Amino acid sequence: METTIDVEAPFRVSDLKQWVYCPRVLYYQVCLPKVRPVTYKMIAGKEAGMAEEGREQRRSLKSYGLKEEGRREFEVPLLSSTLGLSGKPDMVIWLDATREVIPVDYKLSNIAGEHFKLQIIAYGIMLEEASGYTAKRGFFYSIPKRKAEEVKIDKRGREKLQHALTEMHRVLRYERMPEPTPNRNKCLACEFRRFCNDVL
Numbered sequence: 602m603e604t605t606i607d608v609e610a611p612f613r614v615s616d617l618k619q620w621v622y623c624p625r626v627l628y629y630q631v632c633l634p635k636v637r638p639v640t641y642k643m644i645a646g647k648e649a650g651m652a653e654e655g656r657e658q659r660r661s662l663k664s665y666g667l668k669e670e671g672r673r674e675f676e677v678p679l680l681s682s683t684l685g686l687s688g689k690p691d692m693v694i695w696l697d698a699t700r701e702v703i704p705v706d707y708k709l710s711n712i713a714g715e716h717f718k719l720q721i722i723a724y725g726i727m728l729e730e731a732s733g734y735t736a737k738r739g740f741f742y743s744i745p746k747r748k749a750e751e752v753k754i755d756k757r758g759r760e761k762l763q764h765a766l767t768e769m770h771r772v773l774r775y776e777r778m779p780e781p782t783p784n785r786n787k788c789l790a791c792e793f794r795r796f797c798n799d800v801l
């Protein structure tokens with residue numbers, strides 16, 4: 602299937618994860634979108650997220666350390682022309698009494714790495730824009746550990762996001778291939794390894 606770039610929101614929130622992993626992955630995705638392989642990991646992640654939604658319906662908000670009453674909404678479509686991003690958080694918790702909004706993302710990973718955190722921060726800011734509620738935290742939910750970990754949506758996180766987006770838009774505009782990741786171990790499991798002749 603051919604991938605087209607949306608001018609209003611050229612990036613998906615999941616592209617942030619790729620950017621943190623290796624900026625070159627993003628380059629391949631946006632500049633050579635037809636070559637993107639679909640990996641087993643991508644399919645497994647999607648299926649596990651859907652199964653988790655069923656379990657979530659039976660979970661109390663106490664699993665997130667929340668004592669307040671909240672509404673849950675799943676797979677909320679978001680688009681921000683300000684950030685140039687679109688995406689769908691797995692779940693959103695709305696605390697109407699305090700006008701707070703909390704994005705939650707389910708992951709097959711045990712660890713809330715920087716790449717996952719940046720995605721959650723982006724969802725929080727997009728939710729703020731869309732609703733007028735405040736996003737000051739989100740949750741990374743580890744499916745294997747069945748545990749939620751809080752992710753702060755603070756000034757530092759917001760600046761990190763802005764910096765990443767500025768660089769990503771630069772790659773898109775100039776179609777210039779970024780340097781490879783300094784951590785070459787990442788290349789061993791990379792879906793784009795066959796395109797990077799200078800790393801292995």
Ligand code: SF4
Nearest residue numbers: 623625781788791797
């Ligand atoms: S093979 Fe290595 S340098 Fe190339 S895109 Fe993958 S992680 Fe980045």
